[in-house]
Amino acid sequence: MIDAVLARIDADLDPSLERLMELLRIPSISTDPAYAEHCDAAADWLVEDLKSIGFDASKRPTPGHPMVVAHHDGDGPHILFYGHYDVQPVDPLNLWHRDPFDPAIEDTPNGKVIRGRGTADDKGQLMTFIEACRAWKAEHGTLPCKISVFLEGEEESGSPSLIPFMKDNAEELTADIAMICDTGLFDENTPAIMTQLRGMLSGELTITGPDRDLHSGMYGGPAMNPARVLARIIAALHDDEGRVTVPGFYDGVPEVPTQIKQQWEALGFDADGFLGAVSLSEPAGEKAFSPLEQIWSRPTCEVNGLNAGYTGEGFKTVLPSIASAKISFRLVGTQDPHAISASFTKMVNDMLPPDCTAEWTDHGANPASIMSIDHPAFEAARTALSQEWPNPAAFTGGGGSIPIAGHFKTVLGMDALLIGFGKDDDGLHSPNEKYDLSSFHKGMRSWARVLNEVRGL
Amino acid sequence: MIDAVLARIDADLDPSLERLMELLRIPSISTDPAYAEHCDAAADWLVEDLKSIGFDASKRPTPGHPMVVAHHDGDGPHILFYGHYDVQPVDPLNLWHRDPFDPAIEDTPNGKVIRGRGTADDKGQLMTFIEACRAWKAEHGTLPCKISVFLEGEEESGSPSLIPFMKDNAEELTADIAMICDTGLFDENTPAIMTQLRGMLSGELTITGPDRDLHSGMYGGPAMNPARVLARIIAALHDDEGRVTVPGFYDGVPEVPTQIKQQWEALGFDADGFLGAVSLSEPAGEKAFSPLEQIWSRPTCEVNGLNAGYTGEGFKTVLPSIASAKISFRLVGTQDPHAISASFTKMVNDMLPPDCTAEWTDHGANPASIMSIDHPAFEAARTALSQEWPNPAAFTGGGGSIPIAGHFKTVLGMDALLIGFGKDDDGLHSPNEKYDLSSFHKGMRSWARVLNEVRGL
Numbered sequence: 001m002i003d004a005v006l007a008r009i010d011a012d013l014d015p016s017l018e019r020l021m022e023l024l025r026i027p028s029i030s031t032d033p034a035y036a037e038h039c040d041a042a043a044d045w046l047v048e049d050l051k052s053i054g055f056d057a058s059k060r061p062t063p064g065h066p067m068v069v070a071h072h073d074g075d076g077p078h079i080l081f082y083g084h085y086d087v088q089p090v091d092p093l094n095l096w097h098r099d100p101f102d103p104a105i106e107d108t109p110n111g112k113v114i115r116g117r118g119t120a121d122d123k124g125q126l127m128t129f130i131e132a133c134r135a136w137k138a139e140h141g142t143l144p145c146k147i148s149v150f151l152e153g154e155e156e157s158g159s160p161s162l163i164p165f166m167k168d169n170a171e172e173l174t175a176d177i178a179m180i181c182d183t184g185l186f187d188e189n190t191p192a193i194m195t196q197l198r199g200m201l202s203g204e205l206t207i208t209g210p211d212r213d214l215h216s217g218m219y220g221g222p223a224m225n226p227a228r229v230l231a232r233i234i235a236a237l238h239d240d241e242g243r244v245t246v247p248g249f250y251d252g253v254p255e256v257p258t259q260i261k262q263q264w265e266a267l268g269f270d271a272d273g274f275l276g277a278v279s280l281s282e283p284a285g286e287k288a289f290s291p292l293e294q295i296w297s298r299p300t301c302e303v304n305g306l307n308a309g310y311t312g313e314g315f316k317t318v319l320p321s322i323a324s325a326k327i328s329f330r331l332v333g334t335q336d337p338h339a340i341s342a343s344f345t346k347m348v349n350d351m352l353p354p355d356c357t358a359e360w361t362d363h364g365a366n367p368a369s370i371m372s373i374d375h376p377a378f379e380a381a382r383t384a385l386s387q388e389w390p391n392p393a394a395f396t397g398g399g400g401s402i403p404i405a406g407h408f409k410t411v412l413g414m415d416a417l418l419i420g421f422g423k424d425d426d427g428l429h430s431p432n433e434k435y436d437l438s439s440f441h442k443g444m445r446s447w448a449r450v451l452n453e454v455r456g457l
Numbered sequence: 458m459i460d461a462v463l464a465r466i467d468a469d470l471d472p473s474l475e476r477l478m479e480l481l482r483i484p485s486i487s488t489d490p491a492y493a494e495h496c497d498a499a500a501d502w503l504v505e506d507l508k509s510i511g512f513d514a515s516k517r518p519t520p521g522h523p524m525v526v527a528h529h530d531g532d533g534p535h536i537l538f539y540g541h542y543d544v545q546p547v548d549p550l551n552l553w554h555r556d557p558f559d560p561a562i563e564d565t566p567n568g569k570v571i572r573g574r575g576t577a578d579d580k581g582q583l584m585t586f587i588e589a590c591r592a593w594k595a596e597h598g599t600l601p602c603k604i605s606v607f608l609e610g611e612e613e614s615g616s617p618s619l620i621p622f623m624k625d626n627a628e629e630l631t632a633d634i635a636m637i638c639d640t641g642l643f644d645e646n647t648p649a650i651m652t653q654l655r656g657m658l659s660g661e662l663t664i665t666g667p668d669r670d671l672h673s674g675m676y677g678g679p680a681m682n683p684a685r686v687l688a689r690i691i692a693a694l695h696d697d698e699g700r701v702t703v704p705g706f707y708d709g710v711p712e713v714p715t716q717i718k719q720q721w722e723a724l725g726f727d728a729d730g731f732l733g734a735v736s737l738s739e740p741a742g743e744k745a746f747s748p749l750e751q752i753w754s755r756p757t758c759e760v761n762g763l764n765a766g767y768t769g770e771g772f773k774t775v776l777p778s779i780a781s782a783k784i785s786f787r788l789v790g791t792q793d794p795h796a797i798s799a800s801f802t803k804m805v806n807d808m809l810p811p812d813c814t815a816e817w818t819d820h821g822a823n824p825a826s827i828m829s830i831d832h833p834a835f836e837a838a839r840t841a842l843s844q845e846w847p848n849p850a851a852f853t854g855g856g857g858s859i860p861i862a863g864h865f866k867t868v869l870g871m872d873a874l875l876i877g878f879g880k881d882d883d884g885l886h887s888p889n890e891k892y893d894l895s896s897f898h899k900g901m902r903s904w905a906r907v908l909n910e911v912r913g914l
Contacts, residue, residue, distance in 0.1 A: 198674065200774070202772050202774070203772075204772070209737070210735040210737050211735055211736035212735060215857065216757070216759050216761060216787065217657075217787065217855070217856045217857020217858060218857060219735070219752070219856070220752070220757040220759050220785075220787050220856060221740075221741075221742035221743075221755055221757050221787070221856065222728070222731075222732060222740035222751045222752060223732070223735070223737060223741060224737060224739075224741035225741070225759055225760055227691070227760035227761075227762075227763050228691060228692075228695065228759075228760055230688070230763070231687070231688040231689075231691035231760065231763075232688075232691075232692040234684070234685060234688035234692075235689040235691075235692035235693075236692075237685075238685065274679075275679060275680070278667040278668055278671060278676070278680070279667060279668035279812070280666070280679075280680060280812045281812055282681075282810075282811040283678075283679035284678075284679055284680060284681035284682070284812070285678035285679045286678070291678070294678030294679045295675070295676070295677070295678050295679060298678055300673070300677045300678050302673050302677050302682055302776060303682060303685055303688070303765065303766070303777075304673060304767055304772070304774060304775050304776070304777070305684075305765060305766035305767040305775070305777070306684050306687070306688075306763040306764060306765035306768070307763060307764060307768040308760065308762060309760070309761050309762035309763065309783065310761055310762040311762045311763070311781075311783070314820060315659050315660075315661070315783060315785070315820040315821065316762070316783075317657070317761060317785060317857075318761050319761070320760075320761070320762070323760075323763060326766065326772060326773075328673060328772070328774060330674065330677050353739075354739040355736070355737045355738055355739055355741070398674070399674045399677060400674025400675060401674060
């Protein structure tokens with residue numbers, strides 16, 4: 001049954017690409033209000049495309065850009081597929097070697113690529129799933145499972161409408177499992193199912209000392225300097241082993257299960273190459289853990305920005321009134337961002353010298369996402385992907401955050417299969433974004449195989 | 458002899474003010490090339506004014522704005538008076554309540570003030586000396602000493618021509634002692650002779666880690682973060698007693714002589730008021746020293762700026778490639794800025810973790826200035842000032858740097874009497890700069906008394 005679908009996907013590669021190009025030509029930049037009508041047009045295009053496969057598809061209004069929701073009956077488990085049709089802005093435009101919204105297939109030393117804004121993030125990826133459905137329907141007149149499609153148009157602008165929409169339409173959107181195509185391969189030969197993603201607590205710490213900037217000749221000595229206070233606080237946030245010193249920080253940090261750890265070790269992660277690519281040679285995280293564990297399964301505390309006093313050319317003899325740092329914590333397991341925020345704030349206040357005040361402004365707090373991989377769809381998907389790609393698929397972690405995965409769990413109670421075909425050099429959010437033609441082609445085939453494996457569950 | 462001069466100063470206050478107003482109306486902003494002709498005009502005005510008193514005065518070219526040099530014979534010791542005729546820019550102009558170059562006498566709750574750019578820094582101050590000479594000449598037909606006047610037009614733009622001009626004209630400019638009028642009173646009742654000024658070593662420390670900014674999701678953990686490294690270095694620069702930890706830093710830091718220390722204690726410095734004015738309550742410098750000692754006689758290490766990663770609104774999950782700090786050391790005694798620069802650089806490099814580099818860019822290195830107060834002119838001036846003001850004059854220190862004082866010592870081998878009549882609220886370099894009418898009036902009288910006391914030495 002699957003062979004016919006795969007053959008159909010191969011035969012129809014050109015018309016599949018034609019459809020993707022149509023979608024890519026719509027400049028659906030969600031952050032810029034000037035592009036609102038294009039976001040709307042992209043939603044319309046997807047509704048029509050899903051209808052052409054037989055989905056009951058509709059554009060659904062939100063206070064921001066519309067959602068696309070589509071349903072198709074089927075016999076197997078109910079699957080909810082998520083993707084997003086909005087794209088990043090294209091600045092700086094002068095760094096693009098072609099119009100970002102005039103996509104094309106280009107030959108490169110590493111093979112053919114689809115070049116254009118949104119090719120990898122996320123239009124090319126979401127279309128791998130839709131095209132797999134189309135091929136299946138064309139061959140068999142139906143779909144292998146009951147499938148709902150849920151496409152968002154605000155992913156690149158913070159998804160303000162997402163959770164309210166999910167809550168308002170919980171019954172309609174709840175399925176047996178979610179599938180999300182917005183991640184990457186582990187490497188060009190190794191597919192990945194991302195089963196754990198770090199959460200994040202981020203914010204700005206501002207230390208205030210004197211009520212105005214002072215002259216360091218007049219006040220240097222007796223005046224408290226908030227830049228020095230801030231440096232002392234930051235220096236105290238890690239011990240010599242690279243561990244974060246915020247009290248209670250490691251509450252809820254789990255051990256990686258042996259099964260997962262073995263899969264990670266089998267990946268043969270090239271830590272030297274990973275660090276060497278950015279001119280580093282030694283892993284700087286917790287000494288007791290491998291670089292891959294440091295990224296995927298260990299929490300961090302990082303300084304993302306520092307600002308105080310005079311930062312222009314030359315020199316000014318100012319004693320700053322204010323010093324601030326952007327600080328973020330990457331979280332794992334069941335670490336509680338709110339508890340950590342409170343403990344961090346207390347630690348900072350305990351360190352303050354007289355005449356200093358500290359303010360911590362939260363910029364976001366999301367717990368980590370860990371999938372329950374004992375749902376049989378996880379092993380089924382791993383089997384399916386291992387059939388398509390040279391190397392077996394692995395359950396991997398992700399150092400960053402993909403909030404939607406957590407939302408499916410917390411709002412709708414579903415686990416999510418995070419499967420994607422992007423590569424590290426796709427240039428997400430950057431000029432000259434591309435998606436390998438092989439990612440698109442084998443992505444469609446991968447989803448057909450995944451649906452084939454899960455339909456009997 | 459002095460009484461007649463003082464009476465003449467009192468009687469001629471109005472014409473003295475008229476002359477000052479003429480000079481103040483010339484917008485001699487030295488940093489802005491658009492005002493070059495006005496700097497030239499101010500020099501011309503001073504040459505003519507000095508000639509009117511009988512000085513052999515001339516405008517002397519430099520690669521920048523001209524110097525004014527004038528000589529007048531006399532019987533006593535040879536005195537070189539220094540001042541500067543250039544002024545600071547006036548931005549932001551909208552914060553001035555009158556045209557900065559249309560000066561006027563204004564009534565304020567604290568008495569009459571002369572309002573305008575350059576009133577206190579330094580035209581009003583330098584004219585106190587010239588007017589004292591004029592009154593003496595008018596009464597006695599000669600001057601009390603041999604007097605040379607040396608006026609600069611680049612003080613507010615770094616004095617690029619000063620040292621070369623002093624070297625080229627060393628014989629002409631060398632006198633028995635220098636007098637400089639560019640400082641302030643200790644308080645409204647207490648005149649000050651500043652006998653020690655801190656030096657300064659300043660620069661920018663840049664720590665580089667990865668060769669580009671990284672994503673904290675992708676690299677957070679194994680990637681070295683230079684902002685954290687910088688914070689550790691800054692935090693290590695002071696111990697818990699507030700002492701600077703750079704090896705050898707305190708080499709050349711002298712004890713304050715008992716005689717000077719007693720004068721300082723007698724000043725009754727209001728540390729609470731000084732700190733309270735900027736919302737501080739506890740001195741933050743070396744615990745073993747009083748706040749006044751911390752400012753005048755103790756060296757410091759301060760952070761004047763911090764910059765790393767993302768510093769705009771909101772948040773970006775960047776791991777910065779570079780973190781930098783503007784750092785300055787205020788120096789006293791015979792501390793050697795070059796030795797400290799080398800020791801600091803070594804200390805920083807010793808603290809660097811793998812994959813990090815540090816660069817220290819010097820922005821300036823001047824040793825401290827300490828006058829040899831055993832020159833009899835110092836006690837003579839103290840006696841003279843004590844006759845004019847309610848409280849006795851004190852030898853004071855200065856927390857900042859006045860490079861000219863050091864240059865007189867190193868280039869011409871002269872000590873300098875730093876006497877001035879400015880007040881803390883004069884608004885130097887700020888909008889609505891003013892000079893108290895009493896500063897101007899009693900300043901003229903003070904110089905007459907000083908000349909009277911030193912003429913017999």
